[in-house]
Amino acid sequence: MAARAHDIDLVPTRLEDRVTDQSPTTKAPSRAERQAQTREKLIAVSREMFIADGYAATSLDKVAEAAGFSKGAVYSNFSGKEELCMEVLDAIHADLLLGVVEAFTAETDFDGRIDAFTRWARVQLGNPLVTALEAEFSAAARQSAYVAEQLRNRHRAMTAEISRLLRDVVEEAGYDVAFDPDKAAVALLSLVIGVGAMRSLDSRLDLDIIGETFRTLLRGVTAPTRVRTS
Template structure:
């Protein structure tokens, strides 16, 4: 039986993936301050040196963990807005997702705690800004494609809609982390209020 040799690059990627997997769970369970590189290394089955060979420090490791969380949430939202269903059904699915996808206590707490690090760490601040801009860009793309497909248009520039939705989502997420009874339907209401039937230029 022939065994497939794993290259050094593949082993390093496997190590990195394992560290991010363990760190993500640990950051969610005990928070940023409660997580140490020593604990992550031990839980993942590696030495602390393995952590430093893949990440410059805890900030970079936490950023990678948040990237993993964000990628999954963006993937789910993208699936909802690209379904072959009516705009009403897509919005309903989106609001249903927001009930569990926004304001999950552990994720929200980690986001807030890590954002506080940005006050004293320019690298963290700049990386968070880059990621927020990318999320807004992806949201704008989804909205543009969705309204075009549905024969609608936005009442304000689509970039403003994306910014508004990101802000409302973050705000509702924070509120919901404290008060689970917050009505998440407001998220869909805000989005619905920012679109309208497409106007016929010839009729103007």
């Protein structure tokens, strides 16, 4: 079962927004299309700057200059730096979640999918600059009710998507869902976040622990589906 972008509900239009029509056309882009292109470029440029320099050191003036736009163009697309950084984190998390979906929908058996997830973790988890940005931005939630609410909403959306994915994977493997998928999703997300933070400090950390722990978790809370006899 191949992963599909529209299966991801973390940011309902995030992945679609980044897919552009490559068909040739002579028609000039509309105002809405130009604005979408401007918004996309601002997110791409600010993503590089936020990751490289951090949240506090990245100003909207610097983003506008690097992207080749006026500061007014930034404010016509985003209410401020908080919303822009939230969009950047949404794009990062959508990319990560797509990788998780692809691992758990690979054309293999139950254990093979966990192995694929472990391989994904080895490559994707623990980028120290991304981890630092997430920590710095999360700290802003102490002073901003907007940031706090947005982060809560996104974590809940991510948990719900992982919960749905776990239920599908377990049922497809022929196991009864003998656990609360929402609680298992929280446990998995906490494991990934925690190990990712640790790896950002110690690149030698063995990420096989993620696959081993996850395999133990699912084996321990599931049971093979019983074959019913008439």
